[in-house]
Amino acid sequence: MQRASRPPVTSDDKFSTGSDRYLKGHKNRQGLLGSFAESASSSKAPILACALILCVIGLVVLGTQLPGSFQRHSNPTRRELTGVQAHYQDESDLEIQDLEARLTVMLQDIQPLWWHLKGIKGEVLDKGNRLTAAYEKVAKLEGLEGQREFNLTAQLALQNTDGSLDPGPFSTEQITSMRERWKAEKAEADAYLVKAKEWVSDSTWREKHAKEEYDAVKDKYWALRDATDVRLRGKRDSARLLADQPADIQELLADLDQRGSGRQAPSDESYLDSEAGQALLSGRHEFYQDGWWGRGDKAPPQPPATPSTLQSPSGERAAAAVDTDFQGPDESVRCRMSGICEGPQACPAMLPDSAKAEEQAVRQEERLGCITNSAQRQALVRQAALSSWKAYRQHAFGHDEFHPQAETGSEWFGLGLTIIDSLDTLMIMGLTEEVAACRAWIASDLKMDQDSEVNLFETTIRVLGGLLTAYHLSNGDQLYLIKALELGLRLAPGFKSPSGIPWSDVNLGTHGVASPKWNPASSTSEVTTLAMEYSYLARLTGRTELEDRALKVMEQVANLRPPNGLVPIMISPETGSFASHTVSMGARGDSYYEYLLKTWVLLGKPPDHFLLREYKSAMRGIRDKLIARTSPGKGLVYVGELQGKRHEPKMDHLVCFFPGLVALGHLHGIETAESGELPEIELAEALMLTCYEMYRRVPAGLSPEIVFFTAHEDSDAYPKQHATDVGGGDFHVKPADSHYLLRPETMESIFYLWRITGKQKYRDWAWHIFRALHRWCPVKNGAYTSLDSILQVPPPQRDKMESFWLAELLKYLYLILDTSTPQRYPLDEYVFNTEAHPLPIAGTQAGSANRFKPLSLSGAAKGPLQAGQNNLAAMLKELEAQTRHLTKSEAST
Ligand code: DMJ
Numbered sequence: 036m037q038r039a040s041r042p043p044v045t046s047d048d049k050f051s052t053g054s055d056r057y058l059k060g061h062k063n064r065q066g067l068l069g070s071f072a073e074s075a076s077s078s079k080a081p082i083l084a085c086a087l088i089l090c091v092i093g094l095v096v097l098g099t100q101l102p103g104s105f106q107r108h109s110n111p112t113r114r115e116l117t118g119v120q121a122h123y124q125d126e127s128d129l130e131i132q133d134l135e136a137r138l139t140v141m142l143q144d145i146q147p148l149w150w151h152l153k154g155i156k157g158e159v160l161d162k163g164n165r166l167t168a169a170y171e172k173v174a175k176l177e178g179l180e181g182q183r184e185f186n187l188t189a190q191l192a193l194q195n196t197d198g199s200l201d202p203g204p205f206s207t208e209q210i211t212s213m214r215e216r217w218k219a220e221k222a223e224a225d226a227y228l229v230k231a232k233e234w235v236s237d238s239t240w241r242e243k244h245a246k247e248e249y250d251a252v253k254d255k256y257w258a259l260r261d262a263t264d265v266r267l268r269g270k271r272d273s274a275r276l277l278a279d280q281p282a283d284i285q286e287l288l289a290d291l292d293q294r295g296s297g298r299q300a301p302s303d304e305s306y307l308d309s310e311a312g313q314a315l316l317s318g319r320h321e322f323y324q325d326g327w328w329g330r331g332d333k334a335p336p337q338p339p340a341t342p343s344t345l346q347s348p349s350g351e352r353a354a355a356a357v358d359t360d361f362q363g364p365d366e367s368v369r370c371r372m373s374g375i376c377e378g379p380q381a382c383p384a385m386l387p388d389s390a391k392a393e394e395q396a397v398r399q400e401e402r403l404g405c406i407t408n409s410a411q412r413q414a415l416v417r418q419a420a421l422s423s424w425k426a427y428r429q430h431a432f433g434h435d436e437f438h439p440q441a442e443t444g445s446e447w448f449g450l451g452l453t454i455i456d457s458l459d460t461l462m463i464m465g466l467t468e469e470v471a472a473c474r475a476w477i478a479s480d481l482k483m484d485q486d487s488e489v490n491l492f493e494t495t496i497r498v499l500g501g502l503l504t505a506y507h508l509s510n511g512d513q514l515y516l517i518k519a520l521e522l523g524l525r526l527a528p529g530f531k532s533p534s535g536i537p538w539s540d541v542n543l544g545t546h547g548v549a550s551p552k553w554n555p556a557s558s559t560s561e562v563t564t565l566a567m568e569y570s571y572l573a574r575l576t577g578r579t580e581l582e583d584r585a586l587k588v589m590e591q592v593a594n595l596r597p598p599n600g601l602v603p604i605m606i607s608p609e610t611g612s613f614a615s616h617t618v619s620m621g622a623r624g625d626s627y628y629e630y631l632l633k634t635w636v637l638l639g640k641p642p643d644h645f646l647l648r649e650y651k652s653a654m655r656g657i658r659d660k661l662i663a664r665t666s667p668g669k670g671l672v673y674v675g676e677l678q679g680k681r682h683e684p685k686m687d688h689l690v691c692f693f694p695g696l697v698a699l700g701h702l703h704g705i706e707t708a709e710s711g712e713l714p715e716i717e718l719a720e721a722l723m724l725t726c727y728e729m730y731r732r733v734p735a736g737l738s739p740e741i742v743f744f745t746a747h748e749d750s751d752a753y754p755k756q757h758a759t760d761v762g763g764g765d766f767h768v769k770p771a772d773s774h775y776l777l778r779p780e781t782m783e784s785i786f787y788l789w790r791i792t793g794k795q796k797y798r799d800w801a802w803h804i805f806r807a808l809h810r811w812c813p814v815k816n817g818a819y820t821s822l823d824s825i826l827q828v829p830p831p832q833r834d835k836m837e838s839f840w841l842a843e844l845l846k847y848l849y850l851i852l853d854t855s856t857p858q859r860y861p862l863d864e865y866v867f868n869t870e871a872h873p874l875p876i877a878g879t880q881a882g883s884a885n886r887f888k889p890l891s892l893s894g895a896a897k898g899p900l901q902a903g904q905n906n907l908a909a910m911l912k913e914l915e916a917q918t919r920h921l922t923k924s925e926a927s928t
Contacts, residue, residue, distance in 0.1 A: 134263040141256045147383035148249040150364070150376075155242045162238050166231040173224045176217075183217060244387065368761055369736040372828045374401040375806045377731075377799070381405070403806045412802050413852035417464050419809065420845045422817030423836060424461065424469055427453055430816065432472075433480060439818030440834040448489040448498070450522075451481055455501040457841035459872055462508045463859070464849060477502075478514055483525055486544035491529040491537055492561035496626075497838060499523055499568045500872035506575070507875060511887025516575060520890070523572050523581055530584045534611030535591055537562045556605040556614035563589050564626040564869055566634045571874045574884045589630070593649045599656030600649060601677070602627055618677040620661065621687025621741075626869045628653050629696055636703055636866045639878035650700070654707040662718075665765040666747050671728060672713075672721040673744050673766075684744040688778050691726035691738070692869075694719045695784030698791045702862060716792070723788050726781045727800050732763045735825040736807030738781060741772035761826065773824040774833065777812065779843035783871065786847040790862055801851045808844075843871035 187210060370376035374383070374397065381404035386395055406412055427444075431437040434444020435452035444453075454473050461469045499522050506515035528548055529541040538548035539557045550557065566585035573582035592602060595613065604623035605615035618624065631653060635646035660677060663684065664670040674690050676683045700707075701715035708714045713721060729738040744766045761768060782801060789797035811830050812819040819840060821833040853859060864881040865873040875882030 134259065134266070138256065138259055138263065141252060141259065142379070145249070145252050145256055147380055148245065148252055150380055151383065152242070152245040152249050155238060155245050159235070159238045159242050162231065162234040166228075166235050169224065169228040169231040173221075173228050176221045176224050180217065180221065183213075187213075241390075244389075248384075248387070367731045367763075368734055369731050369807070372734040373736045373807060373810060374398075375736045375803060375810065376401075376404065377803060381803075400806075400810050403809060404803075406802075409798060409852045409854050412798075412805075413849060413854075415809075416805060416845060416848050416852060419805075419819065420460060420464055420841060420849070421466060421469075423819050423841060423845070424457060424466070426814070426816040426818035427457075427836065428469070428472065433476060436838070437818065437836045438834045439814040439816060439820050439836050440832065442816065448494055449485050449487055450483070450489070450494065450498050451476060452497060453836075453838045453841070455481075455505075456497045456838040456870065458501055459504040459508055460841050460846040460849070462505065463846060474512070474514065477518060481518060483518075483521055484544050486542060488540040488542045488547075488549055489526075490539060490561070491526055491541050492539075492558070492564055494522070494526060494541075495565050495568050496868055496870040496872075497842065499526070499572070500868045500870050500874075501842070503568060503571050503575075503874060504872035506887075507873075507881075513890065516890055519572060520576050520578070523569065523578075527581055527584075530581070530588075532608035534608055535584075536588060536606055536608045536611050537565070538608050550608070554605065554614075555609070556607045558623040559592065559602050559604050559606045559613070560623050560626045562606060562608075563592055564630050566630060567637050567866070567868050567874060570634065570637055570877075574877060574882075575887075576890050586634070589634070589649075590645055592627070593645055599660055600652030600654075601656040601660060616677075616679045618661070619687070619690075620657065620674045620693055621676070621689040625689050625692060628657075629692060629869055632696060632700055632703075632705075633866050633868070636699075637874060637876055639876060639882075640703065647705075651705065651707055654697075654700070654705070658707065658709075658712060658718075663744070663746070665744050670747075671725040671744065671765045672718070673725050674722065675744070684746065685741060686744065687741050688726075688729065688738050688775075689780055691729070691780035692783055694722035694726060695787035697722065698784070698787045699862065702787075702791050719784075719788065720792070723784055723797075726784060728763070728765070730781065730804055730807065732766075733761055733768065733825050734828045735775070735811050735822065735830040737775040737804070737811065737822065737825050737830075738778075739768045739773045739775065739825050740778075742766040742768055768826060770824065770826065773826045775822040775825050775830075776833075776835070777808075777819065777821055777837050777840040777844060779839050779847060779871065782844050782847045782851075783867075786851050787862075789851050790858075798851055801848055805848060839870065846871050 365376040365378055365380050367376075370380060376383075383398060383401050383404070385402075386398045390398075403415075406415070426439055426442075427437045430439070430442040431444025431453070433451050433454070435447040435450065436445045437453055438445065454476055458470065458473045461473065499519055502515045502519035502522065506512060506519060509515060522543075525543045525546075526541055528546040529537045531548065532538055537557060539551045539561065540549040542548070566582065566589060569582040569585040573579040591611065592606070595602075595611075597603070597613070601618045602624065603613040603615040604617050604619050605613065607614045620628065628650070631646050631650035635641070635644055635650065638644070638646075640647075657674065660682070661674050662672060663675055663682065664672050673684070673686050674693060676685050697715055698719035701719065706715050708718070712718075726738070729742055730736055733739060742762070745762075745764070747764070782804065785797050785801045785804075788794070789801070808819065811822060812832070814820050814832070818836050821835045821837065823831040823833050850859065860867075860873045863876070864879045865875055867873050880886075
C-alpha cells in the first residue's frame with residue numbers, strides 16, 4: 036500500500052515543533068554563552084579576587100545591618116528569621132532582580148550583534164573571494180592582451196608575405212573593433228577590481244566596527260554578570276552564617292540559588308523603555324512615523340476572552356496567552372536571507388549612525404521583529420490596510436481589480452469587486468470615512484444589469500457575501516440587502532441546468548449561462564460553495580428557493596457516494612456526474628469540505644444533518660487517503676492529492692485553510708480520530724505547523740503557491756543536515772510554482788488556532804508573516820502587491836493586489852491581534868464564509884432574523900435607496916418569471 040511511503044500519523048509521534056527547535060537552539064545559546072565564558076576566562080582572576088573582597092565587605096556590612104537580636108542568638112526565632120528573609124527578599128527584588136533584568140536586556144542585544152558580526156564575516160569572505168577573482172580576471176586579460184596582439188600581427192604578416200592566401204579571417208575594421216572590445220573588456224575588469232577593493236575595505240571596516248560593538252556589549256555583560264554573581268554569593272554566604280540553617284533559611288538559600296540560575300525575558304514594557312526599545316520608537320523609517328502606531332498605548336497583550344457559551348469539548352480553550360516556545364538560534368533560510376528571524380534574533384540591534392542609509396532602512400524593516408505588543412502590531416496592520424485601500428481608491432476606485440504598479444484598475448465582473456469585498460474589513464477596522472465612500476459608490480454606481488458573464492462562485496462568495504456582511508455590520512442598512520437580493524436573483528439562472536449541478540458562469544443581464552472555456556464541466560468546489568450566502572439571504576428576505584437549491588446541490592453531490600467521502604474536482608452540469616479522477620483539498624476541491632462544516636454550523640448545527648454526516652465521512656477519507664508525514668516521528672504532516680489511486684505529495688497553499696477548519700470542527704464537538712491517530716486539535720496544530728514552515732523555510736518568508744513534499748525514512752539525520760535549505764529537507768518548490776499571490780489561507784488558519792488554543796505562538800507566527808509581507812510586497816503608493824518568486828531575495832513583484840488581500844488576509848490578521856473585550860465575532864455566534872465575510876449563526880442573538888427591520892420594497896425610502904427598491908420590485912417580477920422553475924416544490928424533488 037502507499038502507506039509505505041507515507042508514514043502513518045499517530046498520536047505517539049513527536050513533531051519537529053517550535054519546542055524542538057527551542058531545545059536545539061537553547062543548547063546553541065548555551066554554546067554561545069559558553070564561548071563568552073571561555074573568552075572571558077583569561078580575565079577572570081582579577082574579577083574573582085574582587086569578588087572575594089566584595090564578598091567579605093558584604094558580610095561585614097551585612098553583619099552590621101542585621102537585626103540586633105539575630106546577631107546574638109545562634110538559634111533565632113521564627114519571627115526573626117522571617118524578618119531577615121523578608122529583608123533579603125526585598126534586597127533581592129531591588130538589586131538582584133534589577134541586575135538580572137539588565138542582563139536579559141543585554142543578552143537580547145548581544146545575540147543579534149553576534150549574528151550580525153557573523154553575517155559580516157561571511158560577507159567579508161565572499162567579497163574577498165570576489166576580489167581575488169577580479170585580480171585573476173585582470174591578470175588573465177593582461178596576459179591575453181599580448182597573446183591576442185601577437186596572433187593578430189602574425190595573421191597580418193602572413194597576409195602580406197603570401198599574396199596567394201585569402202585576405203585572412205579578419206578585415207581591418209573587424210580588427211579595430213576587436214581591439215576596442217578587448218580594451219572595453221579590460222576597462223570593465225579594471226573598474227570591477229576597483230569596486231571589489233572598495234567592497235572589501237568597506238565590509239572590513241564594518242566587520243571591525245561590528246566586532247568592537249559586539250566586544251563592548253559582551254564585556255559589559257560579563258562585568259555585570261560577574262558583579263551579580265558576587266552579590267549573590269555574598270548573600271548566600273551571609274545567609275549561611277545565620278544559625279543552623281533552619282527551614283526558613285534553607286528556603287531563602289534555595290530562593291537565592293534559583294535567582295542565580297534563572298534568566299527571565301524582559302516584559303514588553305521594560306524592553307520598550309530600554310535604550311534599544313526607545314531607539315525603535317524613534318526609528319527613522321517612515322513606517323514608524325507620525326504617532327499613528329499607538330505609542331501612548333502600552334497595554335500588554337491580552338488573551339482572547341472566552342466566548343460566552345461555546346466550550347470546546349475537551350474544555351481546553353484560550354487559557355494561557357504565553358507560549359513563546361521559540362528561542363533560536365533561527366537557522367531558517369528566511370532568517371538568513373530576509374533577516375526575518377524568530378526568538379532572540381527577532382529584534383536586531385540598531386546600526387550605528389555611520390552605517391549606510393540603505394542598510395539603515397533594511398535594518399529598520401527587520402526591527403519590526405522588536406514589536407511584541409499586540410495593540411501596536413494591530414495598529415501597523417490597520418495602517419497597511421489603510422494605505423492599500425487609499426492607493427486603490429486613488430488609482431482604481433470602482434474597478435474590480437487593482438494593478439498598483441501601473442496604478443490602473445481592470446474588470447473581472449464589472450461589480451466594483453475590491454470595494455465590496457473590502458467593505459466589511461474597513462467597517463471592522465473602524466475606517467468610517469472610507470466606508471462612507473464605498474456606500475456612496477454602491478448606492479449610485481453599482482450596476483448589475485450588464486450583458487456580461489460572471490463566475491457564479493466568485494461573485495457569490497466575494498460580492499454577495501460582502502454585501503450580506505455589510506448589511507449585518509451596518510445594523511441593517513437596507514441598501515446592502517436590496518443589492519444583495521438583486522444580485523442573488525440575477526445569479527439564480529446559474530442553477531438552471533439539466534442535472535441541477537450549477538453552471539460555472541452566468542450572464543447578469545441576459546440570464547444566459549456558460550461553462551468555463553477550458554472545460555465543459557464545473558469545478559466541484561465552486562458548485563458546492565454557495566449555500567452559506569443563500570442561506571443567510573433567505574433568512575433575511577424569506578426567499579428560501581435559492582437556499583434550497585444550493586443545499587440541494589450539496590446533497591446531490593453527497594448522493595453520488597464519493598468513495599471515502601472524497602470528491603473528484605470536476606463535475607458535469609449536463610450529466611451531474613463527476614468528470615475527473617483527481618481528488619484535491621486545494622484548487623477546485625477545497626471549499627466543498629469547508630462548506631460541509633460551515634453551512635451546518637450556520638444553520639444552527641441541526642442534529643443528524645447530511646452536511647454533518649458528509650463532513651465526518653470526508654474527514655475519515657482525508658485521514659485515510661490524503662494525510663501523510665514526511666518521515667516517521669518528527670516529519671511534517673501534510674495533505675497530499677489523489678490521481679486515481681496514486682497518492683501525490685503535492686500541496687497547494689490553498690490547502691492551508693484546512694488546519695483552521697479541523698480546529699473549528701473540534702470546537703463544534705467533532706472528533707474523527709480512530710485509535711492511535713492524532714485527535715482533531717492535534718492534527719490541526721500539526722498541519723498548521725506545516726503551513727507555517729512553508730513560509731519559514733523559503734528565502735522571502737512567504738509561501739509558494741505549491742510545494743512538493745519528500746518522504747524519507749530516516750527521521751533525524753536528513754532534515755537536520757538540510758535544516759538551512761529551502762524546505763529543510765521536507766519539501767521542495769518548483770520555480771514555476773514559486774509565486775505568492777497575497778493568499779490568505781495560512782493567516783485564516785492561524786486565526787482559528789489562536790482563537791481555539793489561545794497559544795501566543797500563533798499570534799507571533801501571524802506577525803512574522805506580516806513582517807515578510809511588509810518587507811517584500813509594498814509598492815511606493817502604499818499598496819501591496821503579489822510576488823513572482825519567493826525563491827529570490829528580493830523577490831520580483833507582480834502587478835496585482837488581489838481583493839482577498841483586504842477582504843481576508845488583513846482582516847484575519849487584524850482580528851488575531853485584536854484585544855477587545857468581549858471578543859469580536861466569537862465563533863459561537865459567527866461563521867466566516869470562504870472569503871472571510873462573517874455571517875451570524877441561526878438561532879444566536881446575532882443571527883436572529885428579526886434583529887433588523889424587514890426588507891421594504893415600497894415607498895418609504897428616498898434617493899438611491901428608493902431607486903434600488905423600485906428597481907428591485909420590477910426585477911423581482913421579471914426574475915420571478917425567469918426562475919419560476921426554482922420554486923420550493925421543484926427544488927425539493
Ligand atoms: C479566496 O477567494 C477564497 O478564500 C477562496 O475560497 C479560495 N481562494 C481565494 C484566496 O486564495
